[in-house]
Amino acid sequence: MARTESAKNLTLEAPQGADVFVCVTCRKAGDDEEGPRPGALLAAATAKAAHGTGVTVIGVECLGNCSRSLSAAMRARDSWTYVFGGLDAANDAPALIAGAQLLMDAADGTLPWRGRPDVLKRGLIARIPPLHFTPTPEDLE
Amino acid sequence: MARTESAKNLTLEAPQGADVFVCVTCRKAGDDEEGPRPGALLAAATAKAAHGTGVTVIGVECLGNCSRSLSAAMRARDSWTYVFGGLDAANDAPALIAGAQLLMDAADGTLPWRGRPDVLKRGLIARIPPLHFTPTPEDLE
Numbered sequence: 001m002a003r004t005e006s007a008k009n010l011t012l013e014a015p016q017g018a019d020v021f022v023c024v025t026c027r028k029a030g031d032d033e034e035g036p037r038p039g040a041l042l043a044a045a046t047a048k049a050a051h052g053t054g055v056t057v058i059g060v061e062c063l064g065n066c067s068r069s070l071s072a073a074m075r076a077r078d079s080w081t082y083v084f085g086g087l088d089a090a091n092d093a094p095a096l097i098a099g100a101q102l103l104m105d106a107a108d109g110t111l112p113w114r115g116r117p118d119v120l121k122r123g124l125i126a127r128i129p130p131l132h133f134t135p136t137p138e139d140l141e
Numbered sequence: 142m143a144r145t146e147s148a149k150n151l152t153l154e155a156p157q158g159a160d161v162f163v164c165v166t167c168r169k170a171g172d173d174e175e176g177p178r179p180g181a182l183l184a185a186a187t188a189k190a191a192h193g194t195g196v197t198v199i200g201v202e203c204l205g206n207c208s209r210s211l212s213a214a215m216r217a218r219d220s221w222t223y224v225f226g227g228l229d230a231a232n233d234a235p236a237l238i239a240g241a242q243l244l245m246d247a248a249d250g251t252l253p254w255r256g257r258p259d260v261l262k263r264g265l266i267a268r269i270p271p272l273h274f275t276p277t278p279e280d281l282e
Contacts, residue, residue, distance in 0.1 A: 021270055059276060064223070064268035073269045081222065082205070083267040126224040126267050127205035128214045129162055135200055 017054030018076035018100040022046050024059040026069035038089040042070050045093035055100040065125055074100045075130075079109040083125040095119045158195030159217035159241040163187050165200040167210035179230040183211050186234035196241040206266055215241045216271075220250040224266040236260045 026039030040059065047057040065071040068085035074096065075081040082103070087096070095117035103111045109130055113121070167180030181200070188198040206212040209226035215237065216222040223244070228237070236258035244252045250271055254262070 021274075058270070058274065060270055060274075061276070062268070064265050071267070073267070075269075081269050083224065083269065124205050126212070126214070127203070128216075128222055128224065128269065129199070129201055131272070133162075133199065133201075135202070 017056060018074060018079075018104040019056045019058060020046055020050070020096050020100050021058050021060045021063065021073040022096070023061075023063040023065070023069065023071040025062050026066070026071055028069060039070050041089040042072070042087060042093060045089065046072070046096050049093040049097045050100075053097055053101060054104065055097050068125060071125070072096055074103055076100070076104040076106070076109075078130050078132075079103050079106060080111070080130055081128040082111055082120075083127070084120055084123040085125045086123040087119065092119050158197060159215060159220075159245040160197045160199060161187055161191070161237050161241050162199050162201045162204065162214040163237070164202075164204040164206070164210065164212040166203050167207070167212055169210060180211050182230040183213070183228060183234060186230065187213070187237050190234040190238045191241075194238055194242060195245065196238050209266060212266070213237055215244055217241070217245040217247070217250075219271050220244050220247060221252070221271055222269045223252055223261075224268070225261055225264040226266045227264045228260065233260050 022039065022043035024040040024043045025037060027037050031038055043057065043059040050057045063071040063073055063083065065083060065085045070087040070089060071083070071085050072087055073081060073083045098117050099111060099120045102115060106112060111120070163180065163184035165181040165184045166178060168178050172179055184198065184200040191198045204212040204214055204224065206224060206226045211228040211230060212224070212226050213228055214222060214224045239258050240252060240261045243256060247253060252261070
């Protein structure tokens with residue numbers, strides 16, 4: 001199946017940019033069980049949208065956000081990692097790429113609210129600090 | 142305030158083990174607005190429970206899981222990162238440490254289901270691949 005095949009080859013573009021992980025197993029209640037999984041369709045659409053952007057798209061088996069699928073996560077070099085849910089296979093690939101580009105360009109490693117696509121505002125599931133994170137006094141006051 | 146002070150000094154133990162990030166700003170609807178934040182109490186209890194375990198506990202300002210607080214995340218060297226919600230400040234610090242120790246010892250970098258504390262089963266919010274993650278064919282089939 002072409003969709004499955006493309007989900008197997010989602011590593012594209014420059015490794016120094018940003019990574020977007022898309023859950024390829026996500027399916028919602030009522031989705032066609034015989035057809036391609038919506039998560040795999042989102043992964044394929046996101047990989048296509050990533051061409052030339054410096055964003056790498058990686059299909060992943062389950063991001064653990066099953067109750068609020070479709071799911072994706074993103075991180076850039078030394079950035080926080082962001083997890084998003086409630087994504088739509090047909091529409092949200094460009095938002096994932098736009099968000100990853102914002103994150104890649106963020107000097108402080110956090111995804112700015114301003115300019116963030118709406119689906120990445122309402123769909124935030126969690127954010128996790130970068131490696132070698134040291135809390136500043138402001139983080140803990 | 143003693144609780145706030147301890148939340149400011151949560152980096153403990155060996156950096157080669159596992160890191161547990163606890164949201165110190167988490168508060169639930171109806172919580173006392175004047176008292177110490179439940180998230181900070183959970184962070185302090187987890188730091189205390191971490192002594193001698195090789196687990197580092199780090200208080201973080203917001204893990205973005207506000208609707209399903211209290212929140213924590215964990216990762217070990219080369220492991221997946223796990224985010225948990227619905228945690229209880231009074232009871233769940235030992236479970237976070239037990240989970241982090243399981244993750245630290247996991248040869249494949251994933252948190253085993255067997256032996257996982259119940260609160261880390263029902264409270265899973267998301268999991269994110271390690272750095273340098275390359276999907277295997279099994280991940281994408």
